[in-house]
Amino acid sequence: MxxxxxxxxxxxxxxxxxxxxxxxxxxxxxxxxxxxxxxxxxxxxxxxxxxxxxxxxxxxxxxxxxxxxxxxxxxxxxxxxxxxxxxxxxxxxxxxxxxxxxxxxxxxxxxxxxxxxxxxxxxxxxxxxxxxxxxxxxxxxxxxxxxxxxxxxxxxxxxxxxxxxxxxxxxxxxxxxxxxxxxxxxxxxxxxxxxxxxxLEELENLQFLCEMVDIPDEIYEKMADIWQELRDEGIVPSDRRLQRSYSILQAKALIEQRQIVEIKDILFLEHVLWEDVEQKVQVSDIIRRHAQDVVSRMLEAVNEEADDIMKGLNKSDSTSYVLEATQKIKSLSKELKETKTKYPVRSRDIEIVSERLKRDLGILTNSVLEPIEEPV
The missing domain is CATH 3.40.50.300 (P-loop containing nucleotide triphosphate hydrolases)
Incomplete structure (x- = not known):
């Protein structure tokens, strides 16, 4: 490096x-x-x-x-x-x-x-x-x-x-x-x-290095697939935006300390390829379908669902909600275990999310435990 x-x-x-x-x-x-x-x-x-x-x-x-x-x-x-x-x-x-x-x-x-x-x-x-x-x-x-x-x-x-x-x-x-x-x-x-x-000179050298980052043919193919699906949905980024998005991919790879763009870098274009704010979610979904593998999409969905569950705790800390939330988190944990068995090569990524769910369960448990008062 x-x-x-x-x-x-x-x-x-x-x-x-x-x-x-x-x-x-x-x-x-x-x-x-x-x-x-x-x-x-x-x-x-x-x-x-x-x-x-x-x-x-x-x-x-x-x-x-x-x-x-x-x-x-x-x-x-x-x-x-x-x-x-x-x-x-x-x-x-x-x-x-x-x-x-x-x-x-x-x-x-x-x-x-x-x-x-x-x-x-x-x-x-x-x-x-x-x-x-x-x-x-x-x-x-x-x-x-x-x-x-x-x-x-x-x-x-x-x-x-x-x-x-x-x-x-x-x-x-x-x-x-x-x-x-x-x-x-x-x-x-x-x-x-x-x-x-x-x-400033060192930054300019990095900008030059960024232009030298290699973009494999598979990236162009994947981008063409995304472009086609966006057009099918009536979303048409300008030619200028599409062309300049490749420099974004090169910079993303360089920040990751790489000299070659990888498929996963395309995920960053969810901040780039939409023209109207109402298109954001749809564009993000299309990009993720093309740039994420099955396990990555599943882990992201688990994280998003867990986020929603824990946000609900801030609005309602009633015992009934906590019990319901606990069951949902346990269900997500079970889903992760099944995924880990099916995709052992992704065990490390799955474990990171599993540990997060364990922390969430601890928070839920603590939220209903009554403090024990010391006798006067």
Whole structure:
């Protein structure tokens, strides 16, 4: 493993340790950075969308970062720089781009869909072509990745489809769900950790290495199968989205410390291949059917059912619910044992889920045990 690859792994692990329950979003922003694609984060305020982006920028030595909150009153000058008065005297409207988006490698724009049509039109070309018209010159931007954030998806009739389509990767972000993680977050001890660093040159070397990741023919065949089934269901990702999805697969493989794309990497495209939010579940199901084996799909279904059962405990801790939930968990455990017998080669994966079910049973048991009071 090269030093750069080690640093990539260290950055991912450090971010996961510091930002709890953000594993998929962290992987998403790293994939976006390696593949030089753009990423959208959808979720309520206070869910570390901007903090994660800023943290990553600080881990990249010599990089430039730009962050801005868009409103309907935001002008292009605020994002790209004010007009230089000296040039304006000669009829040239040139922006002072210092410390603005035009010079940034990583950009975070909050409330990305709240901007005026003027600023959004300016962003479209910058995001897609990574160029900026500054006076009479068209300037190349060093932009690697733009992270857009919003509290909600854009409305269908808001005229934002073109901007929405520019974000190859789309992730939802929610508040912390685990009680233990919530306590750890409130204590704030994880924020004291020393974060690893990578230089801008080393990151660019990783981006080059990403382009060299091999894509076997079976990946193209599998992608064609997915494309066909999506079309059969009336879901038609643009040719541009399909073509750029291969760079996403290469980045996903590189993050996994591989130089070849594997079938399982295609699962990551559930964050890529849908055009409308209502298509998300259907697209995910189609991708999983093609990119997951029988055991993996079964284990995921068991985990999802167990999640639903345990969520119900938060709403009702009555004895009757606990007894019913216990029986359901035991039934899932029995199903896992049968699967383990049938697919012994997957014993390790099955054991991981089995241990999770054992922990769930312990939680259910403890929820109905009455504390024994010491005699006075």
């Amino acid at each position: 090269s030093d750069n690859m080690k640093k990539l792994k260290q950055i991912k692990e450090a971010l996961n340790n510091k930002y709890m329950e953000r594993e998929s979003q962290i992987e998403g922003i790293l994939v976006a950075l390696l593949s030089r694609q753009h990423l959208l984060l959808i979720g309520p305020p206070g869910t570390a969308k901007s903090a994660l982006s800023m943290e990553l920028s600080q881990m990249i030595d010599e990089s430039k970062y730009f962050q801005w909150l868009l409103t309907k009153y935001t002008t292009p000058d605020e994002v790209f720089g004010g007009i230089m008065l000296k040039d304006m005297e000669h009829g040239i409207y040139k922006h002072n781009t210092e410390n603005k988006m035009a010079e940034a490698h990583l950009v975070f724009l909050d409330e990305i869909f709240k901007g005026s049509s003027e600023i959004l039109n300016s962003l479209l070309k910058a995001i897609n072509e990574r160029t900026f018209e500054n006076g009479t010159e068209e300037v190349d931007m060093p932009l690697m990745t733009l992270v857009g954030a919003s509290n909600e998806y854009p409305e269908e009739d808001a005229g934002l489809n073109a901007l929405f389509d520019r974000f190859m990767l789309r992730f939802e972000v929610d508040t912390i769900k685990s009680r233990d993680n919530l306590i750890a977050m409130m204590k704030g001890t994880r924020h004291l950790q020393q974060m690893p660093k990578i230089s």
